[in-house]
Amino acid sequence: MSVATFPCLSCGAELEFKPGTNSLTCPYCHGLNEIPELPEGVEEQDFQGMLGRLDKDAEHVDRLDVPCGSCGAVVELPENVTSAACPFCGSNVVATGASHRIIKPQGVLPFGIARDKAQSMFREWIGGLWFAPSDLKQLAAMTGVELSGGRAMSGAGSSMQGSVLSGVYLPYWTFDAKTTTPYTGQRGDAYYETQSYTAMVNGRPQPRTRQVRKIRWSWASGTVFNVFDDVLVPATGSLPQKTLTSLGSWDTKDVVAYNDAFLSGFRAESYTVTLAEGFSLAQRRMERMIEDTIRRDIGGDEQRIHSMSPHYQEITFKHVLVPVWISSYRYRGKIFRFIVNARSGRIAAERPYSGWKITLAVVLALIAIGVVVLVVASQR
Ligand SMILES: [Zn+2]
């Protein structure tokens, strides 16, 4: 983070910083601004090289991956199965026989919610959808039928196509790191000034006073230390961030060591966000936390951060899998999904609306408002 401008200590005007200068006279109030020296000795860290080494040292496995032609998700097929419905969009995918090397998962959060529980949640959810097209309720009835894997479904005369509820592991990266961060900034301390003014009372000027909050700014600099444990970032390319956010948090403290046995009966998505991309996402999250630490370190009533240079040490990562139950269906060319966090039971769902049911509800609401208006009018 480099600074181009900073506020004048005396009047708050934005001053332009010229590299190499260490004091500046404000052109507005002529106040002298000392510019603190930026922390030195911060070398650029070679994250690409470091992540390349971490990637190389990690245990890898060969995976027979099956990319979905419709949505791009890369999902393993169950053993001895050559075609199945994509759990993320319901399209049929077929194994091509190509395999690729991926970093082996080190940890897994086992399924905590069983299939029949997820199925009843799905039925309950659909049952509560008053505005949903009737076809959707038909889909719900079908998910009660036990089908292995996830077969594509298209009922005769139905405008809906979808997959039954499948258990899928989503890929995540977690990072641990320690940071040392020199910073420069400003500390603002509030004070109150008594201001005199004239108020008009009954057409006559009256002297009055009022308290006005002001901020006294002073330079601040220092170094903060942070320890990060299990900074979790999604490595899935199939679900939008909004959906992942709706699924809520994951209990990373309960991650257990990975074992192939966890995959039996379930499917695993391969990561499409690389280790390096995952680390920059994690860095962005860590830097927000470092900023909070700096603000506490500066103290006062308000803070400004001009520069911070985090240095990362002891970076380690884990590739972990988290469990969801998912059902995807197509309705009039659009993909809708019902997803359950199979640890906490939180639901993230996208749903179609039935046009005529909404119209009917709006008409009923308007009639109700009309009746109220008539009743009120007749009481006058
Ligand atoms: Zn000034």
Ligand SMILES: [Zn+2]
């Ligand atoms: Zn797909």
